[in-house]
Amino acid sequence: MLVASQWKLMFWRFRRHKLAMICTVVVIFFYVVALFAEVIAPLDPNKVSNLYRYAPPQPISFQDKDGGFSLRPFVLGMKSSRDTNTLRITYVPDPTKRFPVNFFVKGEKYKFWGIWESDVHLMGLAPDAPANTPFFLLGTDRLGRDMFSRIVYGARISLSIGLVGVLLSLVFGILLGGVSGYYGGWLDAVIQRIIEFIRSLPTIPVWMALGAAMPPKWPPEYVYFGITIILSLLGWTGLARVVRGRFLALREEDFVLAARLTNCSESRIIFRHMVPSFASHIIASITLAVPGMIMSETSLSFLGLGLRSPVISWGVLLQEAQNIQTVALFPWLLIPGAAVILIVLAFSFVGDGLRDAADPYGR
Amino acid sequence: MTTNTSAQTGTVPAGAVDGDLLVVRDLVKHFPIRKGFWSKIVGHVRAVDGVSFNVRQGETLGLVGESGCGKTTTSRLVMRAYQPTGGTIHFRDRTQGWLDIPTASATQVRGVRRNLQMIFQDPYSSLNPRMTLLDIIGEPLMVNGVAKGSELQDRVAELLRLVGLHPEYMARYPHAFSGGQRQRVGIARAIALEPQLVVCDEPVSALDVSIQAQTLNLLEDLQARLGLTYIFVAHDLSVVQHVSTRVAVMYVGRIVECAPTEDLFFTPKHPYTEALLSAVPTPDPTRRGSRIFLAGEVPDASNPPPGCHFHPRCRYAADICRTTVPPLTEIAPGHTVACHMSDQLSLTGVHS
Amino acid sequence: MMTSTDAVRVGTTSAPRAMDTPVALDVNDLRTHFTMPGGTVRAVDGVSYRLHRGRTLGIVGESGCGKSVTAQSILGIVPRPGKVVSGSMMLTRGDGSTLELAGLDPKGKVIRSVRGNEIAYIFQEPMSALSPIHTIGHQITEVIRLHTGANRDQARERAETVMRQVGLPRPDEVLGRYPHQLSGGMRQRAVIGIALACNPSILIADEPTTALDVTTEAVILDLVRSLQDTTGMAIQFITHNLGVIAEIADEVVVMYMGRQVERASVTDLFLRPQHPYTQALLRSMPRLGKRAQARLEAIEGMVPDPFSVPVGCAFHTRCRHYVPVRCDQPEYVEVAPGHWVRCSRAGEVA
Incomplete structure (x- = not known):
């Protein structure tokens, strides 16, 4: 006979879901990167390099001079030349110059989380490389800023906005959905009408209006919180519906009635009997809501309504790739989009896995 | 069980006889039917429509009827799971004396609930799947401040033994148990506070045939041991006959007949009781005898027929039945029936 | 036939009949197993019976005994991962030819032409x-x-x-x-x-009256019976309710943990039950009309976990007549004409 608790059972079921497990690793990886952005980014994301504008990615190579395998990774140097017809500068790898890549090298100084000063980077060129040696793993943008470093820093904003936004909408959702489902009656009717109204609003115009309402002079951190609040103001309705539905269903359960008939207080009924019964569902819903938030932030910023330079988020980075010509010529500017796709898919699969695992009488 | 030792502060309700534990008078519960955008009330389901009965200390009152007759609603009104539309439910609480449950204050209700418990039909949905048996059975003890800590564990262990489960099961979750075992857990929870009255809502109908007898025996043992009084709600007449001291038959929100078990089963006085008893399939192929087949359907409780609700399906119906509601009258000691024709009819009960 | 005009009718259901008509379906040693990560559930494990034209075979048992899976096997609608692993189900068609249902593709043309056409079925919940x-x-x-x-x-x-x-x-x-x-x-x-x-020549009814009230149940049973009289179809009636079986069946199969423990005419089964499980079931039921009953004679223990069915006689863990060794390999024997029992002590115990 089984004596496992609900959470253990849920974990066992989740573990059987291979794709969800892989995606969990992906999600964790992304958040670790976001957390240690300063360390992982090899360069200062705002450092402009006039020498290398729109430089293509420099792949890390493990091939030694004779074409064999070498454990020492390196990047090739870059030669620039001007196209005689278009007058555009093009960069080609220079196989004669090889710069070994070192780990945990000293580089530019930074303040980790704005507190601790350090200069250790996860990767970087060996200290003996000459100054201004290019090290752009994913290329550079129009100002010659390192895309890799920018994506790493962008992850911090984009991923945290998803979490904070979902947490905020969770608070709204649980509060309003719970009140709606637990007490019912006219309160439920009013909250449901509000939810329907909010859901019927076309999102982009509302974002535009709210985005425009934010004073342009606000410092970046205000804008950041403003955006999160806008997103969660519109995003709580889905969670509120889930919570309300669970409350409505659980209110009719015999074990809730049994608890009431043994003099359990309202708060005990809610927190001991009802919430644990749908906590797993809520977690699954949250996981499925995070990618929506990330997408919203990305689209807002992409449209220029959300975060703006010099703040770095994936949406802001993608703004650079708005012009079809730039995209055609410098496709590496779309890499932040790939990051968005990857994290959104990963979150969705994790959420799916959690949802399946949360169903106690599953398939 | 202590009956007269404690203080009895409340006033004795009208119609209560010495030895009564519960006196229900003219109980009415109407559920509104809402329709349309503004949830306008367009009618009422008269789930319980003027029900009166007494429950005596130590007895088992069977409440039978077909689905939708209001038996479950009646039992839940007694538990104050719903507020009735009208009527009184007087309960002789061990410590507070006579109390009218619907009008009692919140504090009084808290007291009453320790003495009034319920066993549910569905052994799956009535136990919280996220709680261990210790939490489930111990909850009433803990919430009411009866026991906590290791004393709580001891009490739960004792309760588990009482219902025939191993005390070691305490740390397990309900999903590890079969339906019959879960129902025992539900019974342990109900008797944890040593209540005076236990409402059993179809306690065996979700169980396998071979488990039903065990559970019925357990309920009888506990009744004898703890001096419990039961209201036993069920649709299975053989089960009701087995456990009940007295039986009340309900039809579309009203009690049509109430009598001591033997009287009701062997000499029914209401045509509906007769038809109901006749319809029960008996496990004896030599008894494949005549059956009364009722035509039509149980009427809709939001729009019941006038007069006696049963008249459209009754083979003895006379003109008066179509217009006048028959009152519940006592035609023999302890045998009440709501039928205009009861004194003229000679109805068939079950064969012995 | 019942109409709305007669408000009340006192009907008489006919007495049990002998299984003396041509065979409509011959089920022989049917085995349907469910292979799952936790082990194999032998939901149906060697079940044999015959359906006769114009007669009703009752299959009775508790939840999980395999009575419904038997019906699903015949219809080719066993839910995954269940599979008919052996045995035969020989259907006699209207033109006298026979058709083996066991090997048919559950989604194939043949079974689809049989299902709902020659073999009809009704389930417990009419809404579904x-x-x-x-x-x-x-x-x-x-x-x-x-x-x-x-x-x-x-x-x-x-x-x-x-x-x-x-x-x-x-x-x-x-x-x-x-x-x-x-x-x-x-x-x-x-x-x-x-x-x-x-x-249809065969009707499979799986708990058709369980969701209904007794008065409706009586009417539906009577209807089924009279329809059988007019159409001459064979009926397989599955239920857990012994009262209903006594009312409708001509022959009864009792199942326990996927196995057939007893098969007899309805009269023999109820008046002279031979298997301790049947006996105990009949004894444990509260009966209408039994005066002043004391305690019910309950069957001890619970229905075993389908993943770990007791070896040998599946009922031995709950049987009060169990004798070690002797009861380890009960054979299915005919103790009286048409009365089969799977119990080593058949005839000695009552």
Whole structure:
């Protein structure tokens, strides 16, 4: 006979879901990167390099001079030349110059989380490389800023906005959905009408209006919180519906009635009997809501309504790739989009896995 | 069980006889039917429509009827799971004396609930799947401040033994148990506070045939041991006959007949009781005898027929039945029936 | 036949009949297993019986005994991962030819032409058998047209006949309704009507009256019985309710943990039960009309976990007549003509 608790059972079921497990690793990886952005980014994301504008990615190579395998990774140097017809500068790898890549090298100084000063980077060129040696793993943008470093820093904003936004909408959702489902009656009717109204609003115009309402002079951190609040103001309705539905269903359960008939207080009924019964569902819903938030932030910023330079988020980075010509010529500017796709898919699969695992009488 | 030792502060309700534990008078519960955008009330389901009965200390009152007759609603009104539309439910609480449950204050209700418990039909949905048996059975003890800590564990262990489960099961979750075992857990929870009255809502109908007898025996043992009084709600007449001291038959929100078990089963006085008893399939192929087949359907409780609700399906119906509601009258000691024709009819009960 | 005009009818159900008519379906040593990560559940493990034309075979047992899986095996609708692993199910068709159902592709053409046409079925919950978005008339005419190739008018006519047969007055009105507009009893009548629409030679009824009230149940049982008298179909009636079995069946199979423990005529089974499980079940039931009963004679223990069925006699853990070694390999033996029992101590215990 089984004596496992609900959470253990849920974990066992989740573990059987291979794709969800892989995606969990992906999600964790992304958040670790976001957390240690300063360390992982090899360069200062705002450092402009006039020498290398729109430089293509420099792949890390493990091939030694004779074409064999070498454990020492390196990047090739870059030669620039001007196209005689278009007058555009093009960069080609220079196989004669090889710069070994070192780990945990000293580089530019930074303040980790704005507190601790350090200069250790996860990767970087060996200290003996000459100054201004290019090290752009994913290329550079129009100002010659390192895309890799920018994506790493962008992850911090984009991923945290998803979490904070979902947490905020969770608070709204649980509060309003719970009140709606637990007490019912006219309160439920009013909250449901509000939810329907909010859901019927076309999102982009509302974002535009709210985005425009934010004073342009606000410092970046205000804008950041403003955006999160806008997103969660519109995003709580889905969670509120889930919570309300669970409350409505659980209110009719015999074990809730049994608890009431043994003099359990309202708060005990809610927190001991009802919430644990749908906590797993809520977690699954949250996981499925995070990618929506990330997408919203990305689209807002992409449209220029959300975060703006010099703040770095994936949406802001993608703004650079708005012009079809730039995209055609410098496709590496779309890499932040790939990051968005990857994290959104990963979150969705994790959420799916959690949802399946949360169903106690599953398939 | 202590009956007269404690203080009895409340006033004795009208119609209560010495030895009564519960006196229900003219109980009415109407559920509104809402329709349309503004949830306008367009009618009422008269789930319980003027029900009166007494429950005596130590007895088992069977409440039978077909689905939708209001038996479950009646039992839940007694538990104050719903507020009735009208009527009184007087309960002789061990410590507070006579109390009218619907009008009692919140504090009084808290007291009453320790003495009034319920066993549910569905052994799956009535136990919280996220709680261990210790939490489930111990909850009433803990919430009411009866026991906590290791004393709580001891009490739960004792309760588990009482219902025939191993005390070691305490740390397990309900999903590890079969339906019959879960129902025992539900019974342990109900008797944890040593209540005076236990409402059993179809306690065996979700169980396998071979488990039903065990559970019925357990309920009888506990009744004898703890001096419990039961209201036993069920649709299975053989089960009701087995456990009940007295039986009340309900039809579309009203009690049509109430009598001591033997009287009701062997000499029914209401045509509906007769038809109901006749319809029960008996496990004896030599008894494949005549059956009364009722035509039509149980009427809709939001729009019941006038007069006696049963008249459209009754083979003895006379003109008066179509217009006048028959009152519940006592035609023999302890045998009440709501039928205009009861004194003229000679109805068939079950064969012995 | 029942109509709305007679408000009340006192009917008489006929006495049990001998299984002396031609065989309609011969089930022999049927085994249906479910292979799952936790082990193999032998839901049906060696079940044999015959359905005879115009007769009713009752299959009785508790939840998980395999009685429903038996029906699903015949119809080729065993849910995954269940599979008929061995045994035969020989169907005798109208033209006298026989058809082996065991090896058929569950999604194939042959079984589909048999299912709903020659073998009809009704389930416990009438709502699940009906589509909520189509009228009763639409659903029944569709079945008729699919199986008989009748045109719209012919199908409509047949539908009205069948609805009258199952005692639904004013068929044109009922046919225009949606399932939720009917009461439970009327719905189950409609389901029976749909099942009978193609004149099946076999009807499999799985707990058809369990969701109904007793008074409705009595009417439906009577209806099934009288329909059998007029159509001569063989009925396999599955239920957990011994009272219902005594009422409707001519022959009874008792199942426990996927195995057949006893098979006898309904009279023999109820008056002279031979298997301790049957005996105990009959004894443990509270009976209507038994005066002043003391305690019920309950069966000890619980129904075993299907993943770990006790070896040897599956009932031995709960049997009070169990004798070690002797009861380890009970054979299925005929103790009296037509009375089969799987118990090593058959005849000694009562």
